[in-house]
Amino acid sequence: MKLQSQSSIYLSSFSLIVFMITGVVLYSLLRKLSNDELDSILRQERTEVLSNPELLLIGNQAGAPFFSRLIATEIVKSPGDKEYFYDSVSVVKESGEKAAIRCLKFYKSVQDQPIEFILFKSKLPAQQLVHQIIFSVSMIAFLFLLGIYLLNRFAFRRIWRDFYDTIQALDHYDPKQKALELPASRINEFRTLNEEIEKMTRRVSDTYDNLNNFTSHTTHEIQTPLAVIRLKSELLMQTSNLDDEQLRLIESIGDNSRHLSQLNRSLALLFKIDHHHYSSSGIFLPASGILRQLDNLNELIELKEIKLSTILPPEITVPMDPSLGDILVHNLVKNAIVHNLQGGVLEIELKHGSLRFTNDGPEPLHPTDHYFAEFVKGRYSKGLGLGLSLIKRICEVSGLIVKYTFDKGLHQIVVTWTEKNIKLE
Amino acid sequence: MITLLIIEDEKSLLESMVSYLEPGGYRCMTAGTFHDALKMIDRYDYYCFVVDLNLPDGDGLKIIKLLKENQAKGGIIVISARDTLNDRILGLQTGADDYLVKPFDLSELNARIQSVIRRTRYTGLNHLIFRGLVIDPEEKTAVLNGEQLDLTRKEFEMLMYLITNKNRVITKDAIAEHIWGDSIYGTDYTEMVYTHMKNLRKKLQIKTGTDWIQTVYGSGYRIAEE
Numbered sequence: 001m002k003l004q005s006q007s008s009i010y011l012s013s014f015s016l017i018v019f020m021i022t023g024v025v026l027y028s029l030l031r032k033l034s035n036d037e038l039d040s041i042l043r044q045e046r047t048e049v050l051s052n053p054e055l056l057l058i059g060n061q062a063g064a065p066f067f068s069r070l071i072a073t074e075i076v077k078s079p080g081d082k083e084y085f086y087d088s089v090s091v092v093k094e095s096g097e098k099a100a101i102r103c104l105k106f107y108k109s110v111q112d113q114p115i116e117f118i119l120f121k122s123k124l125p126a127q128q129l130v131h132q133i134i135f136s137v138s139m140i141a142f143l144f145l146l147g148i149y150l151l152n153r154f155a156f157r158r159i160w161r162d163f164y165d166t167i168q169a170l171d172h173y174d175p176k177q178k179a180l181e182l183p184a185s186r187i188n189e190f191r192t193l194n195e196e197i198e199k200m201t202r203r204v205s206d207t208y209d210n211l212n213n214f215t216s217h218t219t220h221e222i223q224t225p226l227a228v229i230r231l232k233s234e235l236l237m238q239t240s241n242l243d244d245e246q247l248r249l250i251e252s253i254g255d256n257s258r259h260l261s262q263l264n265r266s267l268a269l270l271f272k273i274d275h276h277h278y279s280s281s282g283i284f285l286p287a288s289g290i291l292r293q294l295d296n297l298n299e300l301i302e303l304k305e306i307k308l309s310t311i312l313p314p315e316i317t318v319p320m321d322p323s324l325g326d327i328l329v330h331n332l333v334k335n336a337i338v339h340n341l342q343g344g345v346l347e348i349e350l351k352h353g354s355l356r357f358t359n360d361g362p363e364p365l366h367p368t369d370h371y372f373a374e375f376v377k378g379r380y381s382k383g384l385g386l387g388l389s390l391i392k393r394i395c396e397v398s399g400l401i402v403k404y405t406f407d408k409g410l411h412q413i414v415v416t417w418t419e420k421n422i423k424l425e
Numbered sequence: 426m427i428t429l430l431i432i433e434d435e436k437s438l439l440e441s442m443v444s445y446l447e448p449g450g451y452r453c454m455t456a457g458t459f460h461d462a463l464k465m466i467d468r469y470d471y472y473c474f475v476v477d478l479n480l481p482d483g484d485g486l487k488i489i490k491l492l493k494e495n496q497a498k499g500g501i502i503v504i505s506a507r508d509t510l511n512d513r514i515l516g517l518q519t520g521a522d523d524y525l526v527k528p529f530d531l532s533e534l535n536a537r538i539q540s541v542i543r544r545t546r547y548t549g550l551n552h553l554i555f556r557g558l559v560i561d562p563e564e565k566t567a568v569l570n571g572e573q574l575d576l577t578r579k580e581f582e583m584l585m586y587l588i589t590n591k592n593r594v595i596t597k598d599a600i601a602e603h604i605w606g607d608s609i610y611g612t613d614y615t616e617m618v619y620t621h622m623k624n625l626r627k628k629l630q631i632k633t634g635t636d637w638i639q640t641v642y643g644s645g646y647r648i649a650e651e
Contacts, residue, residue, distance in 0.1 A: 223506045224435050227528035231441035234531045237594045237645065238445070244642040251596060251643045258598055261528050262610050265508060272509070296605055299617045323510035330608055338612050387611070
């Protein structure tokens with residue numbers, strides 16, 4: 001969720017609650033005030049009634065304005081000097097409309113005849129006032145919320161602009177570049193943040209450069225001694241009178257130097273990919289590369305009795321450097337064969353925009369994503385643990401997406417790309 | 426005598442190559458620098474030039490250009506640590522006949538040298554004869570006493586490789602890399618080499634009556650002259 005929406009939500013929920021409470025309190029307060037007002041009018045009128053009830057009974061209104069709002073009923077027994085207020089509803093005879101009224105009931109004996117008096121008064125004017133006030137308050141609340149929204153929308157952006165600029169710069173940051181240079185912000189906190197980020201990226205870039213130089217020098221410098229070891233061990237093997245143990249030792253030296261060379265070569269390749277030694281453009285035809293590798297590893301497929309099925313339309317192209325494409329499909333094919341089970345299946349399906357490898361294999365020890373990291377090997381792997389990381393890196397620099405999943409005993413690697421309209425000459 | 430010129434600045438590598446190649450019947454001339462190489466290239470009628478690209482005082486590709494300009498008769502093999510497709514293409518386009526990435530097996534270098542010499546020099550060497558077996562590398566046939574051996578392509582290549590490096594111990598790794606290329610690495614190729622070798626031996630044994638191929642303890646093989 002965006003920072004802006006988050007703060008808007010908090011602010012508006014808080015305001016809404018405050019306004020609702022204010023509304024409720026205000027409403028009950030006004031209601032009470034208007035009732036009190038009505039009650040005091042009714043009480044005053046009652047005093048007038050009581051001062052001269054006979055007059056009222058015989059119909060002499062004596063100009064009393066409340067005569068029409070008085071109901072007098074003869075009753076059998078007077079309950080005494082009781083009086084009480086209550087709310088009721090009156091129905092206008094002509095229209096049948098209902099109106100809220102405030103009533104005061106009291107008793108008085110006139111010429112020994114107990115009479116129940118009810119004085120009432122319409123609450124309508126008071127209610128109208130309450131409604132108007134509530135409406136005004138609601139309008140204020142609405143304007144307030146609108147204000148918050150507009151403030152958030154425009155002022156917020158202005159205040160946080162530097163922060164968002166920083167985020168965007170970080171998003172595009174690549175350790176291969178020099179350290180980030182961020183503009184100085186007017187806001188202290190953001191200025192500090194930018195300074196710290198600059199320092200951090202400087203360190204990251206330095207570390208990256210150092211590591212690169214180290215890798216580059218190591219891979220280069222290690223080549224010759226490795227070649228020497230391999231050649232010398234081969235020569236040593238040719239000398240006569242070697243016993244079995246000596247031959248075994250030499251063989252082991254040769255094996256390990258071969259392993260190291262291969263490791264070195266793969267690391268150098270990863271290094272080159274990272275440093276854009278390969279172009280990011282070109283057209284690669286995967287079908288022929290895959291078929292070549294399948295042919296090359298044909299014996300291994302036969303030996304493992306792998307059930308192979310392929311759909312490889314030859315005309316499908318991938319927009320990428322062809323030599324990288326070749327390395328990619330070679331690794332994909334090899335991976336799917338080497339890690340396959342005896343008698344397992346291997347399906348390769350090439351479509352417009354995607355290449356899918358599905359194969360049997362032992363259950364992965366780690367979550368599948370882990371295998372894209374360097375030196376993470378499969379359970380029985382004799383390789384270097386660099387195959388999948390090579391695949392991943394090649395896809396990254398070529399703008400392809402690679403996904404590796406394991407489901408129901410099947411490993412699936414899918415590479416997808418955006419088809420461009422390229423016409424082959 | 427077949428004379429080679431090996432241009433390589435790393436002394437240890439140079440010595441190893443010479444030690445392996447000379448017992449095979451070659452005369453090896455060597456040059457450790459670009460300038461030495463320039464002095465050496467006209468001195469003999471070389472059958473093959475083995476050129477390292479990274480020389481301390483110059484680029485091996487320039488030597489190849491010069492050899493091509495001088496219309497040198499020998500074949501040219503590049504040995505280099507530069508292993509990208511573009512490097513290989515560049516080397517071959519400049520005029521090299523083959524490109525071998527370091528580190529390599531000496532047996533592989535030997536096989537490449539023989540192959541380049543066969544391809545670039547006169548036809549007298551086109552057929553290889555070993556213990557009465559006549560091998561035509563172009564046609565990929567092996568004939569013994571007028572009878573052709575029924576070998577698969579890979580069995581033939583294995584036989585050729587062993588004969589090219591006769592009397593030497595060749596490891597299964599070197600054989601695997603020779604037959605399947607370095608993409609075989611990381612796969613379980615021992616079994617594959619073993620299967621092919623077993624079939625090849627059987628076929629040879631049926632025709633010759635003896636097992637020509639010796640298993641050297643561990644995982645190497647050797648084919649010996651009588």
